[in-house]
Amino acid sequence: MADSMVNLEDISTDSLNLPIFREKKLEVSVLRLDKIHPEISGNKWFKLKYYLETARMWHKKRLISFGGPYSNHIVALACAAKAKGFSSTGFIRGEKPAQLSPSLLAAHEYGMGLEFLSRERFRMKEEPSFLLALQKQYPEALIIPEGGCTEPGIRGAEEILSFSDISSYSHICCAVGTGATLAGIANASNPAQKITGISVLRGTMGFEPLRTSWINDPEKLYRINLIHDYHFGGYAKKSAALLNFMNEVYEVSGIPTDFVYTAKLLYGIADLAWIDYFPKESRVLIIHSGGLAGNLSLPSGTLHF
Secondary structure, three states: OOOOOHHHHHEEEEEEEOHHHOOOOEEEEEEEEOOOOOOOOOOHHHHHHHHHHHHOOOOOOOEEEEOOHHHHHHHHHHHHHHHOOOOOEEEEEOOOOOOOHHHHHHHHOOOOEEEEOHHHHHHHOOOHHHHHHHHOOOEEEOOHHHHHHHHHHHHHHHHHHHHHOOHHHHHHHEEEEHHHHHHHHHHHHOOOOEEEEEEOOOOOOOOOOOOOOOOHHHHHHHHEEEEEEOOOOOOOOHHHHHHHHHHHHHHOOOOOOOOHHEEEEEEEOOHHHOOOOOOOOEEEEEEEEHHHHHHHHHOOOOOOO
């Protein structure tokens, strides 16, 4: 499938010269996947593209997936489905709120049907009995896991690093939700490059939520470090310090971030630099995974971009 839906030629690798990076003698760059599309932005396109191909080849008429009320994945899927002529349904974690989040409003505007599941039912979404019943209910649908975290999504994420010359980077860093992007980045990395993931979820530990079976070379597991200290209270949670940091980053670099993923990623990288996690003279590449539309839930004037 052609990539005409998104502007891959707009991807750039931009310098991020925060004071802490200068002090620690680090060269830090950001791979700007956020520039490819306002909704199907960042890693979302890469994780969806092979599912869209499969749906077309199998003559499916509907795309189904799962996510929370602030899910960028849900919005991207709804937008892509409409653009490619598919119907779409999103199964959303939690009871239906009195007022839909901006993300869910956007998905609805793109024609996605929204079904709300209790948290208990949502946790069953990967169980074979649940999926079998769902497929019987929607025989014309392709069911895509949350975050695209199976082989097609990981395969798409493996293409991300092809949009930058990664040969000289010692470290590659990304935010982690389901872990599919981290797996793809690790699989595509060069030998000796260290991979750091910043989990945006509360309660994860070790390699969670990454599944080690997604990594194509067991030796690469020794180069992956998944850090769980920068979730700011959990998924889509935030603080005044995080919002202030987002404004500081933009004022220094002109790079916008979102409070769900990329701000936590950059905050974590800056804090890790402060404690000398990165050796001096390290060259660090940060993956900007898009999702800026999530900032629409913030009060007007909170951000300076």
